[in-house]
Amino acid sequence: MIRLVVLAALMAQSSAADSLRLLALRMPETGLVAEARSRPLAVREAVAESFVKAVRSPRRAEEEIAVARRLAGAHAAAWADSFLVREVARFAGWPSTRRIAKVGADSLRKAGVAAYGRDGPGAAIRIWQRALARSAGIPDNAGVAAALGNIGTAFVDETALDSAGVYLERARKLASKIGDLRVEANAIGGLGDLSERRGDLSTAR
Numbered sequence: 612m613i614r615l616v617v618l619a620a621l622m623a624q625s626s627a628a629d630s631l632r633l634l635a636l637r638m639p640e641t642g643l644v645a646e647a648r649s650r651p652l653a654v655r656e657a658v659a660e661s662f663v664k665a666v667r668s669p670r671r672a673e674e675e676i677a678v679a680r681r682l683a684g685a686h687a688a689a690w691a692d693s694f695l696v697r698e699v700a701r702f703a704g705w706p707s708t709r710r711i712a713k714v715g716a717d718s719l720r721k722a723g724v725a726a727y728g729r730d731g732p733g734a735a736i737r738i739w740q741r742a743l744a745r746s747a748g749i750p751d752n753a754g755v756a757a758a759l760g761n762i763g764t765a766f767v768d769e770t771a772l773d774s775a776g777v778y779l780e781r782a783r784k785l786a787s788k789i790g791d792l793r794v795e796a797n798a799i800g801g802l803g804d805l806s807e808r809r810g811d812l813s814t815a816r
Contacts (some may be wrong), residue, residue: 640688643681648689655793658695659680659717662702666714669707676703694790695704698753703712709749715743723761729778732765739765747809756794764801767808775805 631646631653638646647654661679665672676699683695702710720742727735739761746754763778781799786795806815 628660631657631682632660635681640685643685644688647682647685649688651686651793654682655684658699659804660708663714664795666707666711669783675812685770692790692792694792697790712745712749713751713754715796716742716749716751716758717802720754720758720761727765732768733813736762736765751787752789753791754789756782756789759785760794760798760801763798767777767801768803770808772805772808779805 631650634646635657645740647702650727658679661675661682665675665679666674679699679702680696682698686695687689702713705713719738723735723742726738742763743755743758746752746758759778760782762781763775763780766772766775766778769775779798783795785796785801786792786798796804806812
């Protein structure tokens with residue numbers, strides 16, 4: 612059941628992201644900010660999809676980066692969180708080889724999410740380890756932090772609690788350093804789950 616929920620959530624998020632990308636350059640700023648407030652995860656996915664399209668269609672790269680920039684700005688206005696603005700600026704300043712490497716690592720991490728829903732945490736961990744190595748090689752700290760968090764959460768589900776603690780704490784520290792509030796919050800939640808499984812309810816709370 613959990614795996615089906617993971618796959619359904621992934622599909623719904625991708626569909627919402629596609630619609631946001633289409634609206635990004637046409638919708639008034641106030642409307643886009645409202646959309647960002649109601650669908651923050653879809654905004655992140657839409658920015659990532661613009662990166663993918665910028666790599667796949669170099670002639671449209673600037674247009675796709677403009678879409679990502681407008682979405683990131685709306686998210687910043689909605690949530691007082693400029694992380695995506697910084698990420699878009701970094702991507703825009705990178706050469707094509709580094710952009711391609713980032714998109715590849717992010718796509719591999721997304722494949723790990725699908726594998727988790729289909730095949731379970733063990734299969735996902737193997738894919739996320741590869742994504743982690745690729746992100747570290749760019750280097751892309753946002754990708755590293757996200758992959759660390761994914762792996763740590765999967766280790767909790769595998770009841771490999773010591774490994775889970777190491778990965779989740781690394782994810783928390785790196786996400787805090789770069790200002791990725793979502794990944795930091797997910798890591799903190801994972802650490803809370805870990806403490807609960809160890810019977811330490813006061814720390815979990």
